[in-house]
Amino acid sequence: MSQSVWVVDDEPLIRTAVLAVLSEQGYEARGFGNxxxxxxxxxxxxxxxxxxxxxxxxxxxFGSTIVHSLRERPQYRDIPVLFVTAIDDEEADRLSALAPVVRKPFDFADFIAAVESQLAAAPSLDSGLRPLTPSADSDEAEAPRPEA
Known part of the structure; x- marks a missing residue:
């Protein structure tokens, strides 16, 4: 099974282009607007x-808030992350403490290289998808939700 890459970007044209490039490279790509x-x-x-x-x-x-929320849950904390965003140098430096940053606009070859690097550094999984099962540290297999 191919590796799955989920893309969260509110700009439909960018999300669509990124999903197309990922699919062309053989990844199981899925997109979300928020x-x-x-x-x-x-x-x-x-x-x-x-x-x-x-x-x-x-x-x-914010994407960084999503990362912090996911890392608070044992069943999500090991999901590797790649930021793809239009930000200034100072913000990119702060984000890079959480995960690598590819700044918009970007070259698709550089983007795919960053994707491959993150996937290579991540623990390998036989199935290509991580089952959501409650851990011993958690009573639920529920994702964090943004607070209203």
Whole structure:
């Protein structure tokens, strides 16, 4: 089974282009327009991605907030992340403490190289998808949700 890469970006043209490039490279690519769509997919879909590509500036939540929320849950904390976002140098430096950053606009070859690097550094999984099972540290297999 191919590796899954989920893309969260509120700009439809960028999201569509990134998904197309990922699919052409053989990845199982899935896109979301905001954090809430991602959280619903994690809970309802019963699986999580091999890599999560996040825009930092989403309409409902910052990408960095998503990373912090996911890392608080044992069943999501090991999902590798790649930020793809249009930000200044100072913000890119802060984000890079959480995950690598590819700045928009970007070359697709550089983007795919960053994807491959993140996937190579991540623990390998036989199935290509991570089952969402409660851990000993958790009573639930539920994704964090943004607070209203």
């Amino acid at each position: 954090a809430e769509e991602l959280y619903v997919a994690l809970v309802d879909g019963g699986a999580s991605p091999d890599l999560l590509v996040l825009d930092q500036r989403l309409p409902d939540e």
